Amino acid sequence: MKREKIADILRASEIGKTVLVKGWVRAFRSNRFIQVNDGSTIKNIQAVVDFENFDEAILKRVTTASAVAITGELVESMGAGQAVEIKVTAIEILGDANPDEVQKTVMQPKKHSLEFLREQAHLRFRTNTFGAVFRIRHAVSFAIHKYFNDKGFNYLHTPIITGSDAEGAGEMFRVSTLDAQNPPLNDEGKVDFSQDFFSKPVNLTVSGQLEAELAALALGQVYTFGPTFRAENSNTSRHLAEFWMIEPEVAFNDLKDNMDLTEDFLKYICQYILDNCADDLQFLNDREEKEQQSKPKLERNELTLIERLKFVTENDFIRLTYTEAIDVLRNSKPFKKKKFKYDVAWGVDLHSEHERYLVEKKYKCPVILTDYPAEIKAFYMRQNDDGKTVAAMDVLFPGIGEIVGGSQREERLDILKKKFADFDIPEEDLDWYIDTRKFGTVPHAGFGLGFERMVMFVTGMTNIRDVIPFPRTPGNASF
């Protein structure tokens, strides 16, 4: 007999059919009701056993977390919590689970803290919350590929090991096969990287953007979706040392096109999750609501998780320039009452408190900020006609902060070369990048989306470590 997935059985609900399910026991109540979950859906199927006429030795081994194969007839349920259930004819124990051991893990029929679950990242997949989070993580990932594929983008694999160290996006992890104890030294007494695997120092990528630009200037529109590494000592609920990033790059797009693409893309992802992950989303929505009740009123979310996703799909993002944002902030109540810790002045980068004010207090809506001062943005961003600002854009989401950073790229060779000089970057480090501005250069634009931050938004999880299966953070690389 062929094993059927619980999701399929519940969807079809063919009363009278004999079915075989395989899964893990979530709870065994009243010596009669076995709750089985096989990961295909957040829903369990209830298997009802006639314990008075059943092998007691088998039932003894039906414990929380054990793996079972259950055969029986699908019948309408007499109870209230479920429409159908399995009237058991046979149980096979596939894998035992010792209750004394189980008790020490997260696999108990009780509520656990997210911190405790995180310590057992290898087991937390078995919980409702993380089952839902990781099914949704998959769906977000798939939606991203589908969106770009439907629009004719090419998925580009940019290198994970990179030889360019001029990307300026943060501290990098060195990759080396040299003996860490006794590295070979050159005449100057420094480490001789000419003897290393790649004959020079190399690092893990912090961004695939520069490489993506090369491909975009030939294939027209590309996107990357891969692991990204930052060796920064960031200890926050929104940073990881290893995370995934999506970086689309489109030839002939200007900043306006770039904003339109970003907004359409983010709305598509939210709509896809609303359409395809209803059960998991509802669970996370209800879970959050329950948790909110224990918080003081001021700290509660005004909208539920599902309402927040709908809000994004149904409303236009607020777009304003950096210069306008400075004006808004300087005229705001917290500025006038000196409630901001950091000053607001043209030329100074905005701080978290300012971004939060704009997104969470003033507009209560995703905000796209554009046209930042050149000094506080990267060298590759296109200089505006005013000579002071660049065609940059940051998309700010409530509760998450910066979820997307992007720009129109500087395509003019002379200005780009000047930028290299201004930023003290030797041209020879990125000669391959400069080359693209010599052979039919065109305006182009792109952005980077932090994948985990997007998953945080659509699941409502508030710590980034809870939306990636095995988080890597300073001092922590377990599993």
Place this chain on the structure above:
RNA sequence: UCUCCCUUAGCUCAGUUGGUUAGAGCAUCUGACUGUUAAUCAGAGGGUCCUAGGUUCGAGUCCUAGAGGGAGAGCCA
């Protein structure tokens, strides 16, 4: 890296001005019950009070240092 907070049973937490034998709920085990929905009822077992020093007649409680965790900041996605 900085600031603040936390660390007591498998988990979540209580523990009074420093004072006898450190508690509760859940979980686990045993028994009862049996159409349950985080089942219920009765009972049992379960403790390096994070670690190392210190103050004190006496420290879970006070002080110092360290470790781990959380929230926020910086950096950013």
